[in-house]
Amino acid sequence: MLFFSVEFLYLFLPIVGLGFYAMARLSRANLRLCLLWLVGASLVFYGYWNPAYLLLIGSSIMVNFLVGRHLHGRKNRPLLILTLVFNLGLLSYYKYLGFFASIYNALAGQAVSVGDIVLPLAISFFTFQQIAWVVDNYTNHVSEGRVDFGEYLLFVVFFPQLIAGPIVHHSELIPQFRNPDILRFNAANFATGMAIFIIGMFKKVVLADNIAPMPATIFDGAAWGMTYSAFDTWLAAVAYPMQVYFDFSAYGDMAIGLALIFNIRLPINFESPHKSLTMIEYWRRWHMTLGRFLRSYVYIPLGGNRKGFTRTCINVVITLALGGLWHGAGWTFVIWGTLHGVFQAVNLVWVRWSPWRLPVLLAWFVTFFATTVAHSFFPAHNLDSAIRVLEVMFFISDTPAQAANISPAAYALVIGSFIGVLIFPSTRQLISERFTPIQFDSNTISATAALRFPALDALRIRFTWPWLCYLSLVAAVTLFTLLNATTVQEFVYFQF
Numbered sequence: 001m002l003f004f005s006v007e008f009l010y011l012f013l014p015i016v017g018l019g020f021y022a023m024a025r026l027s028r029a030n031l032r033l034c035l036l037w038l039v040g041a042s043l044v045f046y047g048y049w050n051p052a053y054l055l056l057i058g059s060s061i062m063v064n065f066l067v068g069r070h071l072h073g074r075k076n077r078p079l080l081i082l083t084l085v086f087n088l089g090l091l092s093y094y095k096y097l098g099f100f101a102s103i104y105n106a107l108a109g110q111a112v113s114v115g116d117i118v119l120p121l122a123i124s125f126f127t128f129q130q131i132a133w134v135v136d137n138y139t140n141h142v143s144e145g146r147v148d149f150g151e152y153l154l155f156v157v158f159f160p161q162l163i164a165g166p167i168v169h170h171s172e173l174i175p176q177f178r179n180p181d182i183l184r185f186n187a188a189n190f191a192t193g194m195a196i197f198i199i200g201m202f203k204k205v206v207l208a209d210n211i212a213p214m215p216a217t218i219f220d221g222a223a224w225g226m227t228y229s230a231f232d233t234w235l236a237a238v239a240y241p242m243q244v245y246f247d248f249s250a251y252g253d254m255a256i257g258l259a260l261i262f263n264i265r266l267p268i269n270f271e272s273p274h275k276s277l278t279m280i281e282y283w284r285r286w287h288m289t290l291g292r293f294l295r296s297y298v299y300i301p302l303g304g305n306r307k308g309f310t311r312t313c314i315n316v317v318i319t320l321a322l323g324g325l326w327h328g329a330g331w332t333f334v335i336w337g338t339l340h341g342v343f344q345a346v347n348l349v350w351v352r353w354s355p356w357r358l359p360v361l362l363a364w365f366v367t368f369f370a371t372t373v374a375h376s377f378f379p380a381h382n383l384d385s386a387i388r389v390l391e392v393m394f395f396i397s398d399t400p401a402q403a404a405n406i407s408p409a410a411y412a413l414v415i416g417s418f419i420g421v422l423i424f425p426s427t428r429q430l431i432s433e434r435f436t437p438i439q440f441d442s443n444t445i446s447a448t449a450a451l452r453f454p455a456l457d458a459l460r461i462r463f464t465w466p467w468l469c470y471l472s473l474v475a476a477v478t479l480f481t482l483l484n485a486t487t488v489q490e491f492v493y494f495q496f
Contacts, residue, residue: 039154053120068152072137132296144175172265186263196254199257202478207246214406217405218236239418242414244378267288277450279370290323313345335377340374
């Protein structure tokens, strides 16, 4: 059930929203009953794709809740390790068993087959959230006191962020679930949530899904041994980061908007990453909640920056290589993450040793160039096709180029989107006068470490009549595009 599907927009969401506030009114603010209503709705939402998934997520929730409760205040290291093995083993079986088998076959000259294993929806996301919960109980960093099963269950399955994030922390949601104020219908929150949801839906339906055919043509063709012109290949390499940014941030916007309808605040996940002037800043703005998890539960346990500069750089590379593997079971994802780690390590070396500071435009160009090259591995079907694309991009391919048959409208959309990403404010900036999302590591993002366009950065949604007309137009264009689409594309992160 996609957020922009007919079933969700016209059936699921109205029933859940009206039911939640009607129950809050009739039950005289019975908070627990209303939260159970959201739990039931979230389980229906998740089970809609495949009811069998409910057994998997239910088992995972039960194990992690019981272990987390038991570990709270206790230093039972063997149990912690056993639970981490359980979580990572579950993830490895469904997501990585085929990849591991292919490595074994290549090394041993065997032909071991693991059959077709269907990747359960959202397993990467709910596994990471629960690992954080278990580890924090072990380290005594759970400040919410005794958490009951209903609160924990909703923390994991809350439908706006269940499928593709943001990866929320228990300290962010559980205290909100205990606040009776969430039972009072808030017109301002509803209006703001709908505005954020509309912006997200526009990003997905109008921008991401219409940009997607451009890079797909080039990267799918490369998988079949085709070679296209350097211009088209470079344009596809630029288009893909635009596509995934609009797709990823669209889900985050829609999740934040939906949660706000129920008076729940979620953290932001993307903050204009393509405006970044350094690779370090890029990862502070790109999939921020994943970056937070990797920093807290991988980078810091590896030693962080506490064991010397060389070890810090190594830890950065290892952390982002594992982050790449989290995205997908394939060497292209590992290389993508490792490249980002190497680029960040180079950035750290530059900051530490270089006496020069690059001009703003040159710093932006270097950063965007590096991320574009790294992203060329992400949509590639395999390592050979990724290399084929890079050979064309760097003019070392001797294969005659073929016509890509890309329409002028596609060129215009990619170029226009590229310019828009660079000059327009983020969703958080647009809505900042009405809504402040959950903040974490507030000093992490530096406003001076990104391209700035003061005249446009001052844009704010003010809910005046002109702005309401504008949002209505955006919604109308989005719905028109959706109704006329030949196919409905899932969010890219559903693969992970």
